[in-house]
Amino acid sequence: MALLQIAEPGQSTVPHEHRLAAGIDLGTTNSLIASVQSGAPKTLLDEQGHDILPSIVSYQEGSTLVGNTAKAHSVSDAENTIVSAKRLIGRSLSDIQSKYPSLPYQFCGDENHPEIVTRQGNINPVQVSAEILKSLNERAEKTLGGELTGVVITVPAHFDDAQRQSTKDAAKLAGVNVLRLLNEPTAAAVAYGLDSGQEGVIAIYDLGGGTFDISILRLNKGVFEVLATGGDSALGGDDFDVAVVDYLVEEAGLSRPLSPSLERQLMQQACTAKEQLTSQADVELSLTLDDGQKWASSLTKETFEQLIASLVKKTLRACRRSLKDASIDAADVIEIVMVGGSTRVPLVRSEVEKFFNQPPLTSIDPDKVVAIGAAIQADILAGNKPDSEMLLLDVTPLSLGLETMGGLVEKVIPRNTTIPVAKAQEFTTFKDGQTAMAVHVLQGERELVDDCRSLARFELRGIPAMTAGAAHIRVTFKVDADGLLSVTAMEKSSGVESSIEVKPSFGLDDIQITQMLKDSMNNAKADIDARMLKEQQVEAARVIESIQAAIAQDQHLLSADETQIIEQVIKTLADTSQGNNADAIEAAIEKVDHATAVFAERRMDSSINKALSGQSVEKL
């Protein structure tokens, strides 16, 4: 290490290096990837010049197709071609089967880990999403000319914990480093907000293929504060199609179950009809039935609007609730931003306009706005804009709580709480000599356990035997900036600590992910080892760089001895990371983390003090 490094406060000593980063809109129907290039966010194109990648993966003999090539198989080979996997991700089997009864797939696996039977074997929805992410990542590396530092992946704002965790798992499977999971409406607000420099309250109405989000945000000098968010994780343009399909099934006198290919044909006809009815008064429809007969009919715009009216109304109810949660009147909203392909439906636009009493904004392509916002955030998180004033303050979409006596849910973190957040609640034993306690974590707004989403169950054991009510069990909920929850429980009255960390029971555990990674690689063992080593080396380089920058900036917070100790562990880490032992590098990183803990805390306290003392000077 250099003897002396001179730098202005707040300035990195490392010469400016542009890190490649991208924003990914992992949509139900379509996905996109965008990146900031020469200061402007742009969507990236594939070799055919398309930016939209249909979110479809087809499992063929010996090959896995993604996007348009997969789409070609969606009718003829519906069982092996997975569309809208986002609707399945992080959901239980019974949930999927009750919400989407006419899917053309054959499901297997257990209740919490449903899988789809394909000719390539059983496929988890997380793997389907991973294929899409992999394809987009390859496109970006080709276009941008190098490996990405990381990506921001967008998720619907009201995605629950299991759905978020599964999205992150998909990225892990795809070998993509996630800088942040970003809520789709917040991403759209960033895309618009940075353009217009507006201040005030805005509403984002995001109706995608399979999901609906409404977010109310306050914009103030680069700060995007989400006041409230709401929506429906199973309501979108696909449901408009389903309404049309059900109508057609009835009109054509068909009875279910239908063959998978006829179901797919109906969905495609319905989707085309919906798109054409944005500019036409009626459309012609034709079907080839299973017996080879043709059936033809027409659909008017009026009938279509009757079919979807109740669905549109449902979105407005969510708008009303979110405004109320935010304590905002519809009249106080200065702008409404429309996001998602389904906002092209004229009835949606006119109803939203009526509700907010002003025409909504559609100046950025509703299909691209989310990816563009994500790209802007990715560029900042990657460290390309150290002077950026932008800050996103997002919220938890759903309340988090615990099961209490009588099958009731006690809320620990209410919905629309700004994240990150940590909240603790104390409980006690209700029997003499009780040594264990069951903890059941739930997500949702309803009072009864059965009406909420069960996220995890675990048992706290080893509570010292005491009389009923004497033990103090502290359960702590933490939600990080990605909106992901972790729960710990601890018995504290006797000084005996017993704590446990839980991950949601849905989705995949680390062992399953490693197994899937192995399965996906031809030369499994060697490939995986190489990847692990590479990951640790990248992490080591990041740690070294950030600590050297920290020392250059804040050496005055360390004594000479402390500086020497830190420099020593950094040197060890630098040496170790030259080698090829991933575990040793990981251990060396841990040592550095340990040795720099106090320094990191001092830096935080010092910058906090500086921030507010600067403010009081301003006031004077």
Place this chain on the structure above:
Amino acid sequence: MNYFQLFNLELSFVLDLNSLAHSYQTLQKTAHPDKFAHASSQEQLIAVQKSAEINDGYQTLKHPLTRAEYMLTLRGVEMANEQQSFSDTSFLMRQMELREMLAEVKFADDIDAALEAAQVSLAQEYQQHLVLLTEQICENSEASNVLACDNLRKLKFYQKLNIEVERLEDSLFDD
């Protein structure tokens, strides 16, 4: 460091919500995990903790009831817990009346007007108690702090009634 110190505010129940919001945003611009996306995991961890603390402080100070409770705790005043019985019978009678009033809204000829009337009564009574609470907290004597605790409990009853009103509204208008 208490939350007032964290936000660089004077320890007072009456506070300027604008300067609270301003301090809040300034602090988050310093401590939020997004500012540490490229830092070591150690620094990221500390950012998450600090940022969560700032969020908690902001929520606590922003709302008058949580702010009152926080100030009373800082003063070392013992809060009565929820199971402890409540001696003010006329207050309890009034709560029963208000609950009945809410229960009858859905049978009214003009539901909107009945709901509106119930909301107005609730808001007025809440406001009266809040004015009283402000005086009691600001007085800061042993006697006034005890009264403030009692009053805070009453205000929480109104808070619960407001949640009932929201549920009622949802059930009436979610057709």
